[in-house]
Amino acid sequence: MNPLARIQTIAMNTLREALRDKLMYAIFAVSVLMTFACVVISTLSYVEGTRIMQDLAFTTMRLFCVATAILIGINLLHREVDRRTIYTILSKPISRAEFLLGKYVGLVATTWLMLACMGTVFAGVSLAAGAPVHAGHVAATAMLGVEMVVIVGVAILFSSFTTPMLAALFTTGIYVVGHLTQNLYHLSAASADPGMQRLGIWLYRVLPDLELYNLSLQAVHGLPIPAGEIWLPVAYALGYASLLLVAASWLFERRDLR
Numbered sequence: 001m002n003p004l005a006r007i008q009t010i011a012m013n014t015l016r017e018a019l020r021d022k023l024m025y026a027i028f029a030v031s032v033l034m035t036f037a038c039v040v041i042s043t044l045s046y047v048e049g050t051r052i053m054q055d056l057a058f059t060t061m062r063l064f065c066v067a068t069a070i071l072i073g074i075n076l077l078h079r080e081v082d083r084r085t086i087y088t089i090l091s092k093p094i095s096r097a098e099f100l101l102g103k104y105v106g107l108v109a110t111t112w113l114m115l116a117c118m119g120t121v122f123a124g125v126s127l128a129a130g131a132p133v134h135a136g137h138v139a140a141t142a143m144l145g146v147e148m149v150v151i152v153g154v155a156i157l158f159s160s161f162t163t164p165m166l167a168a169l170f171t172t173g174i175y176v177v178g179h180l181t182q183n184l185y186h187l188s189a190a191s192a193d194p195g196m197q198r199l200g201i202w203l204y205r206v207l208p209d210l211e212l213y214n215l216s217l218q219a220v221h222g223l224p225i226p227a228g229e230i231w232l233p234v235a236y237a238l239g240y241a242s243l244l245l246v247a248a249s250w251l252f253e254r255r256d257l258r
Contacts, residue, residue, distance in 0.1 A: 006094045010102020011109065018072050018110040027071070028114060031064035032121050039129055050131035051220045057125065058216035061118045062144055066175055068114045069151045073107040074167045077159045097249040104156050104245060111148040115141065132222070139230065140219035147213035149237045151175060153244035154208070160252040178210035208240055 018024055035057050042053035080086040080103075089099060119141045123133050154174050158167035177184075181204050188200020212233040218225050 003098055006098050007102040007105060010089075010094075010099055011105035014076060014103050014106025015109050015113075017076060018106070021072055021076075023075075024068065024072055024110070024114070027064055027067055028117060031060055031118050034060045034064075035118070035121055035125055039125060042129075050126070050129060053129060054122075054126060054131055054137075054220045055216055057122050058140060058144075058219070061115065061122060061141070062147070062214075064118065065111050065115050065144060065148055066151055066172075069107065069111050069148055069155050070168050070171050072110060073103075073152055073155045074159050074164045074171070076107065077103055077156070078164045078167075096252050100156060100160065100249055100252050101245060104152060104248075107152045107156070108149055111152060112145050115145050115148070134219075134222065136215070136219040136222060136225055139225050140215040143213040143215050143230070143233065146234055146237045147210055149241050150178075150208050150210065150244075153241040153248075157244045157248040157251070160248040161255055174207065175210065178208045179214070180211075181207050181209045182211050209236070212236065 038053045038056035042049040155171045158170045185200050185204040188196050
């Protein structure tokens with residue numbers, strides 16, 4: 001069996017295990033309830049109610065996809081180690097790097113499946129509420145999926161060397177700061193202290209810029225989305241996720257699994 005086939009096997013097993021996890025269905029059920037709640041909240045506004053509803057629904061999709069990546073993803077990797085099933089897997093002709101990459105691909109597929117289901121609910125609720133659904137909404141939803149490529153990579157990185165609790169906290173922190181990196185960069189650039197300016201530059205280079213994947217404003221207001229706002233963030237996500245996986249594989253190879 002070639003490496004790609006081994007990675008695919010691990011990925012499919014990861015997806016099947018995630019689909020058997022009751023927590024995933026609980027997350028999806030809550031996300032659906034929150035989407036319907038967005039309709040109720042939007043009725044409190046006398047202007048642009050449908051836009052407010054869709055903006056809140058996009059936020060709901062983003063948060064619950066991140067919750068899936070963190071709560072499901074980190075636990076699945078830890079469960080393999082905790083139950084000692086990882087020894088059975090690694091006793092076969094498969095490297096730790098292939099195992100980790102298979103887990104990553106399976107978890108990305110899981111978040112994409114969750115996003116597809118939530119996107120379908122979003123479209124149905126929007127149409128029922130009389131709100132338009134167009135290509136901009138599809139592009140914004142797809143960019144949420146690209147953001148998950150980075151978030152799952154971050155979750156895998158921290159899971160490769162630390163406990164589930166710490167991995168969840170670190171991943172959540174990176175997610176929150178990742179949506180603030182542009183603001184932090186501009187604040188540090190406006191500072192008179194050269195040290196703060198250099199710190200802002202390095203933080204912007206090291207931490208992911210997750211705000212690149214937030215196209216909900218353009219989608220909700222029907223604004224044009226240039227091609228550069230699609231393919232450049234996609235290339236950035238692929239490059240950043242690749243670096244995360246290289247670091248995660250290096251750490252996982254040196255981890256004592258006993």
